[in-house]
Amino acid sequence: MRVAEEAAERNRNVLAYSDYVAIAKRAPAGAAVLRGDITVAIRNAVMNELAEVGYGRLSIEAVARRAGVGKTAIYRRWGNKLEMVLEIVSDVAGRSVPLPDTGTFAGDLQLIMMIVRRALQHRIASQIIPDLMAEAARNPQIAETLQKALHTHQQAVGDKLVGQAVSRGELPEGTDPQIAVDLILGPLYWRLAVSRTPIDDDHLDKLIAAVAAALRVTATQ
Amino acid sequence: MRVAEEAAERNRNVLAYSDYVAIAKRAPAGAAVLRGDITVAIRNAVMNELAEVGYGRLSIEAVARRAGVGKTAIYRRWGNKLEMVLEIVSDVAGRSVPLPDTGTFAGDLQLIMMIVRRALQHRIASQIIPDLMAEAARNPQIAETLQKALHTHQQAVGDKLVGQAVSRGELPEGTDPQIAVDLILGPLYWRLAVSRTPIDDDHLDKLIAAVAAALRVTATQ
DNA sequence: CGTCGATGGGACGGCTGCGTACCGACGTCC
DNA sequence: GGACGTCGGTACGCAGCCGTCCCATCGACG
Numbered sequence: 001m002r003v004a005e006e007a008a009e010r011n012r013n014v015l016a017y018s019d020y021v022a023i024a025k026r027a028p029a030g031a032a033v034l035r036g037d038i039t040v041a042i043r044n045a046v047m048n049e050l051a052e053v054g055y056g057r058l059s060i061e062a063v064a065r066r067a068g069v070g071k072t073a074i075y076r077r078w079g080n081k082l083e084m085v086l087e088i089v090s091d092v093a094g095r096s097v098p099l100p101d102t103g104t105f106a107g108d109l110q111l112i113m114m115i116v117r118r119a120l121q122h123r124i125a126s127q128i129i130p131d132l133m134a135e136a137a138r139n140p141q142i143a144e145t146l147q148k149a150l151h152t153h154q155q156a157v158g159d160k161l162v163g164q165a166v167s168r169g170e171l172p173e174g175t176d177p178q179i180a181v182d183l184i185l186g187p188l189y190w191r192l193a194v195s196r197t198p199i200d201d202d203h204l205d206k207l208i209a210a211v212a213a214a215l216r217v218t219a220t221q
Numbered sequence: 222m223r224v225a226e227e228a229a230e231r232n233r234n235v236l237a238y239s240d241y242v243a244i245a246k247r248a249p250a251g252a253a254v255l256r257g258d259i260t261v262a263i264r265n266a267v268m269n270e271l272a273e274v275g276y277g278r279l280s281i282e283a284v285a286r287r288a289g290v291g292k293t294a295i296y297r298r299w300g301n302k303l304e305m306v307l308e309i310v311s312d313v314a315g316r317s318v319p320l321p322d323t324g325t326f327a328g329d330l331q332l333i334m335m336i337v338r339r340a341l342q343h344r345i346a347s348q349i350i351p352d353l354m355a356e357a358a359r360n361p362q363i364a365e366t367l368q369k370a371l372h373t374h375q376q377a378v379g380d381k382l383v384g385q386a387v388s389r390g391e392l393p394e395g396t397d398p399q400i401a402v403d404l405i406l407g408p409l410y411w412r413l414a415v416s417r418t419p420i421d422d423d424h425l426d427k428l429i430a431a432v433a434a435a436l437r438v439t440a441t442q
Numbered sequence: 443c444g445t446c447g448a449t450g451g452g453a454c455g456g457c458t459g460c461g462t463a464c465c466g467a468c469g470t471c472c
Numbered sequence: 473g474g475a476c477g478t479c480g481g482t483a484c485g486c487a488g489c490c491g492t493c494c495c496a497t498c499g500a501c502g
Contacts, residue, residue: 052359131358138274143417183435185411186408186411190411193354209439213435
């Protein structure tokens, strides 16, 4: 126990020390505080650079050049490339996307698919998302972050959409929300992010009708 | 016509010249011919390296190291990184995939989806394909090659599948083969290459049923 | 059996990027 | 109004990669 106590003591000391520093050494102020406009410039630069060259080729140097700042400004905010990208991306992905409730299943479905289409047609998003997805297959850290930022949210939307439809009697009980998500997002993602063919309104309507029909049979074994 | 003839003449000359060289200068022989085993080693190294680090980070040096050859051996076979990757990948993608005809639409559909599932569960394929897809969004050369290697083939399969089913009366006339492809490949790709969740037989059956239902309504409206 | 000629490998120059150390500038606190 | 402490930028050492040049090796041809 002696050792453990000493370790704890050391930890306490470290924490206490940082507090002490914060109090005793006078809080940073004046020119000694991170400039918000520079942070914004860096964030934008990262997103654009990510879209243009991808995560694999992303270089801090290029980000700094594009943002018009020194590398130090970046390293002062984030520890390294991965940390920076994850923080920025998950921040962007974190906002957004209200869960739909239009009153009918058909309405909800149409709304979701239009939202997703819009999102995947966004110039930057349609570049960054597939890139990070591919990268996630190699980098567990990225995978975990994307999981949190996207997958969790997806599932929530799927559960809600299906739950509402079932309770309204518009979908059979036992409909699998996971398959629902696959059927809703899969074709859109394939079309827009992989095959990269645009989807016009007419096409989207057909797709919505098809997906709706598909969902209706997922419960029957 | 004078100019065109001269151009043709020049082309003939060029071709004749290379033939002349091949004949007059004695064909390469002995140790002066590309070693097949080294070519194979490089090809494998490229595929593995591609899967591990992606196209963006792929380095000739790493490929050479992994293959246990010198960089020169690589540059002697291909002009540069892009050319090498495109040749190797499209060669691999070029083989494969017999068009299905099991006699029934349900059978064809099931067969296709099982083939695709198998393909997308392949360790290397499931890494390389999304990676190159993402890269294709930036690099027109890659996009074009993938288009040739995959998209064209896809469309052929879609056309055939739908055509057969329509002529058998299993699908309504006017069914859109393009939407069919989206509905078939989209959910599978999403699941296996993006969301990276495995698909068991039970799940696949449900998916097949759902897709079949979806296809049946794509003609209406 | 010697000649021939391209091969594969090693080494090189130039370049780019990473992460750190130093330095003057700056604005708030006391 | 002076002192303080962190800011952002430039400069640096180090490492990895690209594409090329040079050379010894090798094996079929004649």
